[in-house]
Amino acid sequence: MVLLAAGALLATGTLMILGQGQAADILASVVIAFVVLVTAKDMVQHMMRGHWGLDILAVVAMVATVLVGEYLAGLIIVLMLTGGEALEKMAENKASRELDTLISRAPAFAHRNNRNDGQIVRIPVDEVQVGDVLLVRGSEVLPVDGVVLSERATVDESSVTGEPVPVTRAKGDEVLSGSVNGTESFSMRATATAADSHYASIVQLVQEAVASQAPMVRLADRYAVPFTAVSLLIAGIAWYLSGDPVRFAEVLVVATPCPLLIAAPVAFMGGMSSAARVNVIVKEGGTLEKLARVRAAGLDKTGTLTQGHPTVTDIRGFSCSTAETLAHAAAAEQYSVHVFAEPIVKVARERGLNLPPVRSAEEFATNGVVAVLADGSEVRVGKARFVREVTGHIPELNLEPGVAAVYVAVAGELAGVLLLSDPVREDASETLKLLREQGVTDIFMVTGDVESTARSVGDAVGIERIYAEMTPQQKVKVVQANTSRPALMVGDGINDAPVLAASDVGVAMGARGATAASESASAVITSESLARLVDVINISKRTVRIALQSIWLGIIISVGLMLVAAFGHLPAVAGALLQEVVDLVAILSALRALSAHNKVPSMRRGVSSPERQAAQRGVTGY
Incomplete structure (x- = not known):
């Protein structure tokens, strides 16, 4: 469309220079009529859904230029509309570049160590299975989540956690997909498939964010009725007082609403990009x-x-020994998704305990888990109130701040209690x-x-x-x-x-x-820093402020140009050209949202995650 408009404008101007005024008028009329029909069709569809947009002004302005013979001005409006859409796409592409970077960096291949012959084979990342032994070469992106099998691995997790300093992981430590290996190769065992890995979840969130359309775009439409009414009123008064219908067209030429339509979506895409830079994926x-x-x-x-990384600090046995208490608790917690489940199971395995076989298990949200063992006995693990339902009295414990108690009952008797600490x-x-x-x-x-x-x-x-x-x-x-x-x-x-x-x-x-x-x-913090919550709120405020500033800037400039045109000091062609400048000003103003992350308070004041604080103290790993 923009190429059609530019070509038509160039051809019309050439015909006019060559003295072919009638042919120029016919060409311009056909092109303008085509764009009016396309725009009007979309406009009517929106109106039938109850959305009164700003396109009505553009349609009226184009029709008016044809009726009064201002064909060149009409073509400039056509170019402005189609060019505005193209500029909006360019601006959105620039604004979403930070989001697209995550998608483009998604690992595509993995190097698997075959169990049979020990050969290293390159396979598509989707073929990686849990338990596969993978080789990660220097500077490669980790394909899936896993645990380190080598003695150590130094990885850059900045793309997934936001921490700029490489960290050293020891044998048995977890590593995240999307992290970048250092210069030394290492082996790892896959603990998740590509689809279930950390990086895949971030990519999915990013894709949702890119595909979404900001509801704030409708903010511009909320100005549609009053802005249209004011524009038509000024144009009508100018026509009435001057007696010249050309004056009506001259006013509407500079009333076209492209700045309002473009400013909001560009600003919000910029804000979403800024949020991604501080490791917050905003979905819409x-x-x-x-x-x-x-x-x-x-x-x-x-x-x-x-x-969120609790550790078992103490085990106290009552009717059972500490080992039996831990074994029964771990047997039941294998079927729980609670954050306490993993450390309990981990400790039991580290101690080499044999867990009793479980016939069935059911988790009760926020309370605990009940498991029926192969011998028919019931194990209940969870809060004091939950366990008390089957044991009766439970002794009170004097716990230190930040320490939680997980009670264990076996066959209706209080077996023991596990104490876990989860630091603030x-x-x-x-x-x-x-x-x-x-x-x-x-x-x-x-x-x-x-x-x-x-x-x-x-x-x-x-x-x-x-x-x-x-x-x-x-x-x-x-x-x-x-x-x-x-x-x-x-x-x-x-x-x-x-x-x-x-x-x-x-x-x-x-x-x-x-x-x-x-x-x-609605939003996901992809790093371990709670301070990102402050960052995204600050970015949001700045983004909304920029969007509103850009919208009002377009309104003020347009109204000012309308008043100038109403007094006959702004010919239609000149007004149309000036409106193109207004479009560019609105886009440039909205693009300021791309740098909103540079002014977040937590960055200025040094609030950061424990990893970054450790890096500032010179600690680069565990």
Whole structure:
């Protein structure tokens, strides 16, 4: 379309220079009529769906130029409309470059060590199976998630965690797909397929973000009716007072709404790109608009305010020995997705315990898991209240801050208790302080953990309002009942998925891979830093501010040009050319959102994840 418009404008101008005015007028009329029909068709379809857009002004302006004989001005409007669409695509492509980079870097191949002959074979990454031994060569991208088999591996995880300093992983440590190996080759065992790996989940989120259309685009349409009315009013008055219908066309030529149509989507694509640069994948532009106005924040405890890497610190036996207590707990926890399950099973395996065979198991969200062993006995693992249902009295424990107790019952008797510690994130307290400075004054904790553990974490980070021992349904009710709006919720577990989906803005701590939380959330933090929450809110505010500034800039300039044209000081052709300049100004103004990440407060004030803090102290690995 833009090439047709440019060619028609060039041909019309050439014909006019050659004295073929009639042929020039006919050519211009045909091209303008074609564009009017195409634009009008789209406009009517939008109007039938209840959306009154700004294209009506462009259609009226093009028709008016033909009726009054301003064919050259009409062609310039055509070029402006089609060129504006092309410029918008170019701007969107530039704005989404950061998002596309993730997709383009997705690993395509892996080098597998065949079990039979020990040969290294290059295979498509989709063929990697769990348990495969892979060779990762120097500077290669890790194809899937896995554990290190070599004595050590030095990898750059900046593309997936945001931490700029390479980290050293020892034998048995986990490594993430999408990380870049250093100069030394190492072997790893795949723990996930390519589709289930960490990097694949990020790529999927990015694709959703790129494909989405920012609802903020409709913000420009909210100006459609008043802007159209004002433009037609000015044009009508100018025609009436001057008695010249050309004046009507001259006013409408500079009233074409391209700046308003272009500014919002370009700004929001830029904001989404800026968010990606600080390791936050925003799935749609509407999320940025809500984040810019957020006034309340609910946070889960485990994996959000805490590091989410709990460790077993003590085991106490009651009716069973400590080894039996651990073995029964691990047998049941194999079937749990709770964050405590993995460390319990890991400790049992490290100690070489034989886990009793399990016939069936069922998990009760936020409470625990019940397993029926092969001999028919029941094992119940979880909170005190959950285990007390079958054991009766449970002795009270004096726990240190940040320590959680997991009770174990076997055949209705209290077998023992496991104590786990999950340290508070080092950046949590400062992050909450920055949130309050951003206007998020209503901050509360919503967790399924017991009151004592939740209170100790709340005291450590400065949260007074705490909702403990909440089920997923109760979490939803707490957030929905909150009076400060919009409200965001931050979580990372499967039991957080309902509340993330129900809140105004759900933010998932998704650094450890794809979960129900990240799928139901509006945005996903792909690094281990809670401070990214402050970053994305700041980016959102700046993006919305830039979008509105760009829209109003286009309105003010257009109204000013309309007034000049109304007094007869701006010929139609000159006005059409000036409107092209207005388009460029609007796009350049909106593109400022691409650099919104450069002004985030946590970066300026040094809030960072534990990995970055370690790097600043000169520590590059474990």
